[in-house]
Amino acid sequence: MIKTVTVIGANGTMGCNVSGIFASFGDAKVYLVSRTLEKAQKAVAKAAMSVKADAIMGNLIPADYSMLESCIKDSDLVFESVAENLNTKLEVNREISKYAGSDTIICTGSSGLSIKQLAEVFPESIRKNYMGVHFFNPPYNLTLCELIPSSYTDRKLFENVRDYVTKKLYRTAVEVNDSPAFLGNRIGFQFINEVLQYAEKYKDNGGIDYIDTILGQFTGRSMAPLVTSDFVGLDVHKAIVDNIYQNTSDYARGTFVMPQFAVDLVNSGKMGRKTKGGLYKLDVSNSGVKRKFVYDIATNSYREMIKYSFPYAENMVNSFKVGDYHSAFKTLINNQSKEAALCLEFLLKYVVYSLNATNLVGDGIQSADDVMATGFNWCPPLAVIQALFGVESFKSLAKERLSKEILDQIDLDLLLRKVEVSKYDFRRYFKAKH
Structure with missing residues (x-):
């Protein structure tokens, strides 16, 4: 059961929109991690607006990078949504790896970078928990969610995430290979x-x-x-x-x-x-x-x-x-x-x-x-x-x-x-x- 989610890069367009999906359809507590608290607070308002639901404001918690450790340790799922740049995402993954537990699900919202390459930053014990979960913009209107396992991804966990995305978030889940830009x-x-x-x-x-x-x-x-x-x-x-x-x-x-x-x-x-x-x-x-x-x-x-x-x-x-x-x-x-x-x-x-x-x-x-x-x-x-x-x-x-x-x-x-x-x-x- 995914009750708490950390979204890193939540002040970006996709970050705040996906935060809204987790908080509304998933009824999850969501930490919106941004560079500054001011940006995170603005992201909270945008996330609620993106799903047309002010009622979820109580589920959305603004946070900055100084709070990353406590956010990740309290989360069932960590969703990285920073800029679509390999080095930037690798740097963020190194930070996540410091605090993620052995059962923490870790996802990237990448629109086409190598999931396997991104996974290899993590210790072998955590790589199995890593996968791509690619939403399309705006996710409130476009229900597609491409799910991308790497060769390290635990298959049972992947299927559980697929069920969550399909039955809880009401996405059209499509599994695709770890290939440039996916499908x-x-x-x-x-x-x-x-x-x-x-x-x-x-x-x-x-x-x-x-x-x-x-x-x-x-x-x-x-x-x-x-x-x-x-x-x-x-x-x-x-x-x-x-x-x-x-x-x-x-x-x-x-x-x-x-x-x-x-x-x-x-x-x-x-x-x-x-x-x-x-x-x-x-x-x-x-x-x-x-x-x-x-x-x-x-x-x-x-x-x-x-x-x-x-x-x-x-x-x-x-x-x-x-x-x-x-x-x-x-x-x-x-x-x-x-x-x-x-x-x-x-x-x-x-x-x-x-x-x-x-x-x-x-x-x-x-x-x-x-x-x-x-x-x-x-x-x-x-x-x-x-x-x-x-x-x-x-x-x-x-x-x-x-x-x-x-x-x-x-x-x-x-x-x-x-x-x-x-x-x-x-x-x-x-x-x-x-």
Whole structure:
């Protein structure tokens, strides 16, 4: 029974949000450990707000690092949520190891670093208690929790944590291998980063807002892919794709190279929504008038967003409005425009890469569906296959529309052989919105 939790790095976005989950759904006493008590006190208020529950304030206890020993010794579970930097996390783990008991469960919220490497800081007697527990932001809305054991993790303890996460915290728990970026971010950021590459490729057509309009909400996601990158933060985006590029070697490795213009934005401090400017920028005048700007790759400057109108997209949205999904996807397949072809190509590549990544990292064919539906709020890949009229139709489209370079590096028949019906209804993800 987990009654008391210490969250280290609780003043960060994920730290305070996860604290709220432990305190509300888990009904646990939670120590929110931050660099200063002032930061911890602010984190308490944010944690309660993140789960819309002032009633949990009594469960949330602010603490600083001088109190770490007493917090850990009083806790059943310690959750590390500091910056996604290997050396930083190793340093924090060394501190945890000083005070953790033989039965203390220790988890990292890492979004993709090696769990085995992080575990090796601990004495052998404690390594068995260490695992990755990766929540997605914001956890109140996105229920995915990737669970990552290392080769040291005690299997019975891991299963107990899975039960706790599933039955007590009401998470969608997916076990994944200890592989760079795990599964959700590997699939999601393969898609997002390749879209970013295409924004550069089509910079003379408009670039960022052009490609985001092609792949908007009507293509099965809660927000356009490059809007998602700005929401997450370009610095976080870069850390994820750099890690995957440096440590994996599958057929899509080249799609994880971040374009130089985006690297330059990161280096200049333009990292997205949190810095009030990145790929997009919102300008609010003194009178309260809002104007949306986008970074123009071709001119290396911001300009007002363009309201693109593509007939295939208009027709799809109109079909979705009346529930005619068959006509919508027929429109996408049959439209001869460059934009429709790009849209369909990206959906096909998304499914193929998801199935490939699941074979490498996941625990069964449904893993990709779970991580994308509950971690990104995107239409999951098996459901996209259904939207595109089933496995045989999808296979024909893939052979017709995907490049020879991709088809030569994958076994499409093998990837699709074990495809199952998705437990998610594709209709809830394809929005009648641009």
